[in-house]
Amino acid sequence: MGRRLRASQGVESPALGPGAAGWREDRSALDRTRRPRQGVLGDCWVVAALLAVHEADPAAGRHLLAPGPGDTWAVTLYERRRPVRVLVDRTMPVTAQGRWAYAREAGAAPGWVGIVEKAAALHVAGSYRVLARGFGRSGLAVLTGLPVRTHLRLPPASSIDEWLRAGHAIVASTHPASPLVRTEHGPLPRDHVMAVVGADPVTGHVRLRNPWRPEDVLTVDARTFRRGFLSLDRTVATVRR
Known part of the structure; x- marks a missing residue:
């Protein structure tokens, strides 16, 4: 399950991680208006950050990736705030039953989200398994190249x-005791990163999207936010271009 795949164009794929048993080509049309959704891999720090960037700039998918040579895609990621071009193809991890295993466009195939995740796995970790560990601030830095606070x-x-309102991308992280905090969507998951997508200065309510179910908005009051979340990470400038 940890083997790598070398595609016909000579582009290397990262080693597989938990929940994946093989590879299948994704031939779906890319719909970069669709929100990112996390799969069975525990890389919420990447997918929630991508969700937050997409929320701040719905055109982010067009900035992050572009057609590469042959059947490849070129994804722009950042290392120490410097852009790095990562080439990947569209062979994507699947389960033993042939279902898409990892990140995808919400309600669809891996699409543009799977391409970005694959590039991150290859560039940041070399393996999907290693990509399952990280912090929200790191995801924002890798995807935007901006300083993160x-x-x-x-x-x-x-x-x-x-x-x-200024176009910053924001994520918030839960902690080990967060399941003790109940919300309208049930207990908060432990050690999980979510995209922050709204806040009401009058009521103090904060709105979030969970990368497991990005179509839904979770609204929490100020007390629940303080009890259920450990930290908040944000880009210090707009991600809009």
Whole structure:
């Protein structure tokens, strides 16, 4: 399950990780308006960050990837704030039953999201398995090349609203005891990263999208936000281009 695949054009694929048993070509049309959705791989730090970037700039998918030579795609990621071009093909991990295993466009095949995740696995880790460990701030830095600030003291809704309106990408991370905190979607998952997509300065409510179910918006009050989340990470500038 840890083997790599070398495609016909000479482009290397990362080693497989948990939940994947093989590869299959994704021939679906790319729909970069679709939100990213996390698969069985525990790389919420990448997918939630990608979801936050897409929320701040719906055209982000067009900035991140472009057609490469042959049947490849060129994904622009960042290392120490410098752009790095990563070439990948569209062979994507599948389960033993042949279902798509990892990140994909919400309600669809891997598409543009799978391409970006595959590039991140290859460039950042060399393996999907290793990609299953990381922090939200790292995901934002890899995807945007912008400085990222971590807030261990969670900011008020008024500040979050201001940053979102300015086009900053924001994620929030839960902690090991977060399942004790209940929300309208049930207990919060432990050690999980979500995209912050809205905040109400009047009520103090914060709105989030979970990369497991990105179509839904989770709204929490200020107390629940403080109890259920450990930290907030944000780009210090807009991600819009």
